[in-house]
Amino acid sequence: MQTKQINQLDKFITPFKHKLSSSLTKKEITVLQINLGKRCNLACTHCHVEASPRRTEELSPEICQQLIKVIHRFPEIKIVDLTGGAPEMNYGFKPLVEAAKLTGKQVIVRSNLTIYFEDQFGDLPEYCAKHQVRIVASLPCYLADNVDKMRGTGVFDSSVKALQWLNQLGYGKEPNLILDLVYNPQLPTGEKFSLAPEQTNLERDYKMFLQEHFNIVFNNLFTITNLPVGRTQMYLERRKLYASYLQFLESNFNHSTVEYLMCRDELSIDYLGNVYDCDFNQMMNLPAKTHNGEPLTVTKLLEAGSLDLINEIQTAAYCYGCTAGCGSSCGGALL
Secondary structure (H helix, E strand, C coil), X not given: CHHHHHHHHHHCCCCHHHHCCCCCCCCCCCEEEEECECECCCCCCCCCCCCECCCCCEXXXXXXXXXXXXXXXXXXXXXXXXXXXXXXXXXXXXXHHHHHHHCCCEEEEEECCHHHHCCCCCCHHHHHHHCCCEEEEECCXXXXXXXXHHHCCCHHHHHHHHHHHHHHCCCCCCCCXXXXXXXXXXXXXXXXXXXXXXXXXXXXXXXXXXXHHHCCCCCEEEECCCCCCCHHHXXXXXXXXXXXXXXXXXXXXXXXXXXXXXXXXXXXXXXXXXXXXXXXXXXXXXXXXXXXXXXXXXXXXXXXXXXXXXXXXXXXXXXXXXXXXXXXXXXXXXX
């Protein structure tokens, strides 16, 4: 059904691969991004994972052990990036953190911050500080009304308390305790679309506002475009804005971003052990393919003893979201 839908878009926009001068290929794989599952204490309106408290899908002990083997076996992996749902709620979070740190890799956890105030998760800030986990925290605006509109009533206040807690532990202050924030644009209400503001200037505004009003400090702000995937796609479709939003993204295509796309040097793994070129392909069930055209899995990586099994990165219409303007990635703007 998704493939049919993607093909139907060809009448509205240029197929993404036709924008490229050559096939999109992998560089050396240095990032292993793992989606531990769809369990989350929030149900944000823009969530491309469609996570919520009602979701139960999560990593199994078997796949967790396979991923630990991958982390140990491949020294070229420099970063283990844990996401969800709320990654901290799903099985395997702490074993994967500890395996990655044991092998000298940087660990990133993509946190919604409010998880710290849920039962059984109050130890997370101290745990992350102990293991020097880099925290990339969602704060789609520095104004309370906008955050609560996207993420739920009271989320802004909880996020502020969590950030102050992290600051008290040294996050945002000590060199080994990195705290980054993520900005997402508000979802459009009509066809007056816009890309994220310039990242450097917006970071300055965030830092000034949060310091002045809450005495909060952090390291970097990442601006991330809302890709038309998951709940963002459903939102756009309900308002009959889906095709026009894709046309807007295509009209802002910037070929200079292609060299730096996050899919070039990462593998995205789901809770079932399937491998994708990026998190968005994962959510749209567009698996990475081996040299033989077969869907790639963690089992096949281990059997081959290699991460270099992908001939060509799988692309789709929503790839225009990562290549519009200054580009977009899990690490923010590309240019």
